[in-house]
Amino acid sequence: MQRTIDKQEVLNVLKPVQDPELRRSLVEMEMIRDIDIQGGNVHFTLVLTTPACPLRDMIVEDCKKAVLSLDGVQSVDIKVTAETPRAKGLPDRQGIAGVKNIIAVSSGKGGVGKTTVAVNVAVSLALDGAQVGILDADIYGPNVPLMLGLQGSRMNVRHEEGEAEIFEPLFNYGVKVASMGFWIGEDQPLIWRGPMLNSAIRQFLYQVDWGELDYLIIDLPPGTGDAQLTLCQAVPLAGAIIVTTPQTVALLDARKGLRMFQQLGVPVLGIVENMSYFIPPDLPDRKYDIFSSGGGERTARELELPLLGMLPLEMPVREGGDRGVPITLARADSVSAQAFRKLAQVIAGRVSVAALS
């Protein structure tokens, strides 16, 4: 005879199961919902804190194991969904309605792959099911349109009675995109001066019709100038990421960036080391440390920041960027694509931890 299992029993065995990153009980965080029991078959919904949860499989396995330990349970069916929490941020900053987490991607100097990281992280989050936007604030060289296959596009502007102009973002590969390049033309050199720059950036933050977003990625210009200051002071950032390469000079630039964010009260999520090692196209199983190894780890240690990921230098990354098809889509099984997917999940995990702690 089948024993009757009740919901409370299921909740009781699930109580000790924790989200390993948040280190809190799934039950206490109300991540277990809609329990339905049909004889020995238990169904429920697991609501994660990000669609890009890095530990999703592990959490599902832990839940299954716990419920199967209950006497009389024959099968466990778990539907996994996600509700991304909203970043806290300082009270004097004005959030963007509908946008839960704003993440700035920065670098101390140009050419380290900041835009490549921003674009591939955005696409990776979208591939995991998140609602994602990217704001190209790199006014001195807006490369996001090129890398997302939107070169030459223009943003539509809506004028509503008595309202400010509203810009409609473009959309490609699951990502909403706004770029200075859609406005001024990618090849038009522009000299931005303080107040003009300030108002352009504010328009891009608050007058783009972003809709509902789990993550808005901002590709900052390199360095620590006016644009970075304006942005960091305007919106409540969930966090900033500093992209570096392994050379020792990069450490100095990274430190400057870190200081700026700290002074502005912006949490730094960690360091991303790009071009960590080289994978030759004809020998994809080989790895060469061209810039000396361990630079990113050393930088992260010295700055007391986590190293969020190490990305290889691989030709298809540049080719994908130039062709407007990010490596995460163009060569989804490549080492680089896998590294970007993992990086995006690590970032999403950190953002959730920060929002809920």
Ligand SMILES: Nc1ncnc2c1ncn2[C@@H]1O[C@H](COP(=O)(O)OP(=O)(O)OP(=O)(O)O)[C@@H](O)[C@H]1O
């Ligand atoms: N991991 C990588 N492997 C191969 N090529 C890469 C990698 N990362 C970036 N690149 C290439 O290096 C060049 C510079 O990258 P990117 O434009 O992303 O840098 P950036 O830091 O945003 O530069 P800037 O801010 O000066 O515009 C691009 O051609 C890009 O395709």
